[in-house]
Amino acid sequence: MNTNGCAHDRFHENSRQETVCLDCGLPLEEVLQEWLAALRRRDKMEIIDFGCSMWAEDPAWTCTFDGVEGDGERNVRLGVLFLAQDTADIGAFFDDDTGRPWVVISQIYPLPEELSTRYKAAVGDCMGGWPEEDHRDKIVAMTGYASGVPFDPQAIRPASAGDKRIPGVKMPAGVEMPCFATAEEARTFCRSAAETLQAFFWMIGFFLDKPINLMGETGWQYIRSMVGRQ
Numbered sequence: 001m002n003t004n005g006c007a008h009d010r011f012h013e014n015s016r017q018e019t020v021c022l023d024c025g026l027p028l029e030e031v032l033q034e035w036l037a038a039l040r041r042r043d044k045m046e047i048i049d050f051g052c053s054m055w056a057e058d059p060a061w062t063c064t065f066d067g068v069e070g071d072g073e074r075n076v077r078l079g080v081l082f083l084a085q086d087t088a089d090i091g092a093f094f095d096d097d098t099g100r101p102w103v104v105i106s107q108i109y110p111l112p113e114e115l116s117t118r119y120k121a122a123v124g125d126c127m128g129g130w131p132e133e134d135h136r137d138k139i140v141a142m143t144g145y146a147s148g149v150p151f152d153p154q155a156i157r158p159a160s161a162g163d164k165r166i167p168g169v170k171m172p173a174g175v176e177m178p179c180f181a182t183a184e185e186a187r188t189f190c191r192s193a194a195e196t197l198q199a200f201f202w203m204i205g206f207f208l209d210k211p212i213n214l215m216g217e218t219g220w221q222y223i224r225s226m227v228g229r230q
């Protein structure tokens with residue numbers, strides 16, 4: 001990775017026995033700091049705000065399946081949907097007596113372009129056709145058709161959040177989703193949770209290993225059923 005016009009790809013020990021870049025002389029420690037800073041600047045995450053939901057994606061967010069239905073190894077690009085819902089609208093599921101009726105449900109999805117032909121057809125049948133062109137329309141159709149892999153959006157928290165965990169409600173598989181007094185608070189949370197997603201996706205395998213429903217299906221199995229060949 002280039003910084004200050006140097007690729008820093010060759011190192012040697014100088015006369016003071018420090019490891020430095022052979023070309024520009026920058027000490028290894030500082031090269032590492034510059035690389036980390038460049039990584040932070042390389043913010044390719046895209047957020048699409050749908051109002052009561054928010055979609056986030058980044059080219060770096062992938063998971064790797066070895067052999068999706070005879071397909072060989074395959075990288076599947078992923079995104080995240082944060083859905084802020086008034087529990088009054090889904091009252092059968094939640095029982096609100098906390099004064100915090102807004103729940104944020106966080107879910108991992110494949111990018112809609114990764115879905116299998118068969119799956120796209122099923123979405124299309126149910127949602128009035130599969131939108132061939134628009135990425136946003138595809139996200140709306142996919143996420144309206146089926147839920148994604150639920151995850152705990154507070155599993156990784158910025159240091160500024162301290163130890164304070166926002167209490168919430170448990171989904172059937174045991175993942176807790178945080179609750180808020182107002183829609184605005186819920187939306188603010190979605191924004192700050194999106195900022196922790198880079199770190200989250202570094203350990204995506206760990207999250208996909210967990211069972212996501214009462215049948216014990218894992219996140220891997222669930223996503224595979226969406227993107228499998230055909």
Ligand SMILES: [Zn+2]
Nearest residue numbers: 006008021024
């Ligand atoms: Zn250099």
